[in-house]
Amino acid sequence: MYQTTLSPRVSETDGVGHINNTTLPVWFEAARNPLFSLFTPDHDFAKWKMVIIKTTLEFVKQIYFGTDVEVRVWVKRIGNSSLELYEELYQNGEVCAKNAVTYVNYNLAEQKSEKIPEAIRAELEKHLYV
Template identity: 75%
Template sequence: MYKTTLTPRVSETDAVGHINNTTLPVWFEAARNPLFDLFTPDHDFANWKLVIVKTTLEFIGQLYFGEDVEMRIWVEKIGKGSLELHEELHQAGNLCARNKAVYVNYNLEKQQSEKIPEAIRQELSKHLWETSN
């Protein structure tokens, strides 16, 4: 499992005192940085590999300013050229949101997906959902 702790900002709070619903996709993306490092270690956008093709966000509990959140990410499935992530957001020990994200390993120059390299597959395998739960 990959873990990332984020501190909510005042600007992410809405008029009723909750973290705004538009903030969570940005937080989940920030927590995926270790995955981006695997696929594009130099962060060169001309050679960027991971392209998101689907995300499904489920709100479970309320989130507030003033307490850090912990993002947890597991790899649920590794395909030939894609991967599916199971993501959770916790605050104050409570599960507050769950997300599924599907990424494709994509070659921007050729405009097509590519097989995930074996070394990356091995690293992703260390973070599988079923081995963690």
């Protein structure tokens, strides 16, 4: 499992007093930085590999400004060229949101998916959701 702690910002708080629902996809993506580094170590967008093809976000509890959140990311499934992640966001030790996201290892220059390399697959397997 990958873990990231984030501090909610005032600008992410909406008029109802909780973190706006448009903020959570950004937070979940921020927690995927270690995965992005596996596929594109130099973070060069011209060589970027991870292309999102599906995401499903479930809101469980409201999230508030003033208390850090923790995002946990697991690898749920590793395919030939794709991987599915399962993610949870916690505040005060409680699950506030769940997300599932699917990425494809994609070659931008050739405009086609590529097999996930064995070295990356081995690292991903260390973070499997069981």
